[in-house]
Amino acid sequence: MTMRVEALAVDFGGTLARPGPNPDAAIIAEALHGLPGTVIPDGFAAAFDDVTRQVRAADRQRGEQTPFAEQLRRSGVHLPNPAAAAEAVFTAVPDADVDPRAADALRQLRRMGLVCVLACDTQRPESVRRRTLDAAGIGDCFDALVLSSTLGVRKPHPRCYAAVIAASGCPPERIMFVGDTPAKDAVAPYTYGMRATLISPSGRPEGLDPAIGVITHLSDLPAYLEGLS
The missing domain is CATH 1.10.150 (DNA polymerase; domain 1)
Structure with missing residues (x-):
């Protein structure tokens, strides 16, 4: 029997949004x-x-x-x-542009009762990223933000995933980590005991563990999770 997913850890750039520029x-x-x-x-x-x-x-x-x-x-x-x-x-400096389809999917996931944690690498301070989320109408979807700018380490450093697990408030096997970078958003979370879903428009990368799910866009995640229950 598949254990129910209780929390969702979501990457930002490439998953929820198109990355913004770095300051010159x-x-x-x-x-x-x-x-x-x-x-x-x-x-x-x-x-x-x-x-x-x-x-x-x-x-x-x-x-x-x-x-x-x-x-x-x-x-x-x-x-x-x-x-x-x-x-x-x-x-x-402009922050990333949040994808409206991804934002709609996140709201749906939140309505499904999931704890939601933003888990991303960024130079931007939390106050700036929160403004971006609020402007896109999804700030209230997140219970916590786990940012590399706050932690001082970037994925796939173990402290990033430990912080996600702590912020989620549930065992790692009940957390689904979703993002678009195989090493950081799929392989590493799975290694640290979480479940993982990779966003890959081109399909499953060669050699990816079959236990890791693959979808083409965040908008596919609600249906994917429903299929696991």
């Missing part, structure tokens, strides 16, 4: 201009680009995420209020 040095400088006590040095643009490349390489190797404010500090910016700086920059 010009946008950052404009967003920080006038922020009390903040000083942007000459040569900031080149320094920020160099730091960004270094940080991305190091973070990939360690599975960590360097805070955005720390990237600015390493680029020579004097930041009296790191949280305000991150808020200002990511308010100036």
Whole structure:
């Protein structure tokens, strides 16, 4: 007998939304201009680009995420209020566009009584991501947000999945993790005891464990879950 799914962990970019742009040095400088006590040095643009490349390489190797404010500090910016700086920059840069079909599916899943957790990698602070969800009319669908910008690690780091399990409030075998990246949103959650469904418009990837479900779009998930019961 299949154990009932009680909680849903949902990826963001590529699953619920089309990813938004990353900030460049010009946008950052404009967003920080006038922020009390903040000083942007000459040569900031080149320094920020160099730091960004270094940080991305190091973070990939360690599975960590360097805070955005720390990237600015390493680029020579004097930041009296790191949280305000991150808020200002990511308010100036558009966030992702939420897919209306995916949003409708999420509302349906919520009506099915599932605990819903957003589980995604992002530079954006929680306040910015919550505004995006609220603007799309799905902010109230989520019981918790598990963001790499808060945790300091990115999927597939074990702490990400431990945080999802804790936020879901139920055993991992009753959690369905859904997303579009096989390694991070399907294989790793399944390895840590959760169930998983991969969003793959091109079908099942070769070698994917048959216990992992495959759908073409988040809008297929309600029917897929109904079929499991």
